[in-house]
Amino acid sequence: MNTLSVRLPNELAKKLEGVAKEAERPKSFIVQKAIEAYLDDYADLQIALDRLRDPTDALIDGKELRASLGL
Numbered sequence: 187m188n189t190l191s192v193r194l195p196n197e198l199a200k201k202l203e204g205v206a207k208e209a210e211r212p213k214s215f216i217v218q219k220a221i222e223a224y225l226d227d228y229a230d231l232q233i234a235l236d237r238l239r240d241p242t243d244a245l246i247d248g249k250e251l252r253a254s255l256g257l
Contacts, residue, residue, distance in 0.1 A: 192217070 194202065206213045237243050246254070 202213050202216060206216050209216065
């Protein structure tokens with residue numbers, strides 16, 4: 187396990203404190219979960235951008251998508 191020190195603006199620190207109290211969890215737990223969620227979202231974004239830039243990946247419009255889903 188690694189240790190990380192972070193400086194937060196007062197407003198953000200207060201929000202973090204409030205969420206931690208409400209969730210009855212340590213602030214470090216809330217920060218860890220927030221970083222995990224951010225990294226997951228970032229990975230999804232990178233995959234989407236890679237697919238968007240891939241000229242061999244076929245694009246379909248909304249009408250084709252709905253038809254393929256039977257909508």
